[in-house]
Amino acid sequence: MDSYFRTNREMWDELVPVHVRSRGPLGYNMEDFKRGGTALHSVELEEVGDVAGKDLLHLQCHFGLDTLSWARLGARVTGVDFSEQGVAQARTLAAELGIDARFVRANVYDLPRALDGDFDVVFSSYGALNWLPDLRAWGRLIADFLRPGGFFYIIDAHPFASVLPDEPGRTDLTFANPYFPAPGPVRIEEDGSYADPGAHLEHRVSYEWSHTLGGIVNALVDSGLRIDFFHEFPFCAWEAFAGMVLREDGYFHLPIGDGPVPFLFSVKATKPRGQVSPPRTRRTKRGTPAGVGLDG
Numbered sequence: 094m095d096s097y098f099r100t101n102r103e104m105w106d107e108l109v110p111v112h113v114r115s116r117g118p119l120g121y122n123m124e125d126f127k128r129g130g131t132a133l134h135s136v137e138l139e140e141v142g143d144v145a146g147k148d149l150l151h152l153q154c155h156f157g158l159d160t161l162s163w164a165r166l167g168a169r170v171t172g173v174d175f176s177e178q179g180v181a182q183a184r185t186l187a188a189e190l191g192i193d194a195r196f197v198r199a200n201v202y203d204l205p206r207a208l209d210g211d212f213d214v215v216f217s218s219y220g221a222l223n224w225l226p227d228l229r230a231w232g233r234l235i236a237d238f239l240r241p242g243g244f245f246y247i248i249d250a251h252p253f254a255s256v257l258p259d260e261p262g263r264t265d266l267t268f269a270n271p272y273f274p275a276p277g278p279v280r281i282e283e284d285g286s287y288a289d290p291g292a293h294l295e296h297r298v299s300y301e302w303s304h305t306l307g308g309i310v311n312a313l314v315d316s317g318l319r320i321d322f323f324h325e326f327p328f329c330a331w332e333a334f335a336g337m338v339l340r341e342d343g344y345f346h347l348p349i350g351d352g353p354v355p356f357l358f359s360v361k362a363t364k365p366r367g368q369v370s371p372p373r374t375r376r377t378k379r380g381t382p383a384g385v386g387l388d389g
């Protein structure tokens with residue numbers, strides 16, 4: 094498993110400067126963010142709601158734009174990512190913009206050993222689950238980091254959309270891949286990035302895991318969380334299918350109109366007030382260790 098994580102981390106480290114520079118409809122447009130914008134989309138803004146004064150943990154925060162956007166809305170934020178470049182860039186940006194934020198470099202699965210404390214909100218979004226092999230362990234650690242009464246929220250790729258053809262230029266809405274994933278990771282080798290398709294990468298290989306909707310929801314249910322809602326959306330935050338068009342709402346839609354396929358789902362799940370987490374193997378001091386569990 095460590096070698097899969099290492100390969101993925103090398104790719105994400107290389108992607109950080111590519112994404113920091115990325116502009117235009119597919120890009121991260123960091124200059125807009127620096128001028129005071131938000132990197133968050135309308136769906137999560139509405140569905141997460143008011144975060145002012147809340148402690149928010151952002152899993153797989155990349156280089157921190159979403160995390161810092163929540164901070165601008167009044168949350169006390171902690172962003173976590175296993176990419177050294179991502180966390181370094183997030184810290185630099187927070188310092189430059191004078192935003193109070195904490196960033197921890199850790200593999201999600203090592204977080205209980207890397208981070209102390211508990212949170213009102215645990216958040217994750219857009220392209221997170223496909224990097225995680227074990228959703229049951231993921232669900233357990235989310236529940237562990239939540240205070241009783243706190244909630245987890247995720248918006249991510251709808252597993253059903255993976256049945257569509259994913260070859261460049263193919264725009265036929267046909268069933269090209271199985272819905273139920275093969276066991277183990279899929280090795281993917283491709284140049285470029287969703288935010289800058291023309292970029293050339295040295296680290297082009299990654300290992301990704303597919304999950305079913307049932308696997309995602311049951312990982313949360315089994316951790317003791319109570320599902321508040323499960324929503325599905327016929328649009329995406331990136332160009333998930335060839336020919337999708339970016340509309341003013343900030344989402345990519347099928348040119349033939351919304352309806353045929355769900356591209357995103359969201360879930361909100363609350364930790365019941367009576368649910369007490371078992372003691373975590375806590376760090377003795379508060380702080381942000383560098384690279385816990387990254388020896389792979």
Ligand SMILES: C[S@@+](CC[C@H](N)C(=O)[O-])C[C@H]1O[C@@H](n2cnc3c(N)ncnc32)[C@H](O)[C@@H]1O
Pocket residue numbers: 098101105153154155156157158159173174175176179199200201202218219220221224225
């Ligand atoms: C597509 S990005 C997340 C998207 C984020 N919403 C954004 O657009 O800024 C996926 C992130 O997951 C991180 N990641 C992948 N596997 C991880 C793991 N096992 N532990 C921690 N971070 C991981 C990558 O470094 C990357 O920053």
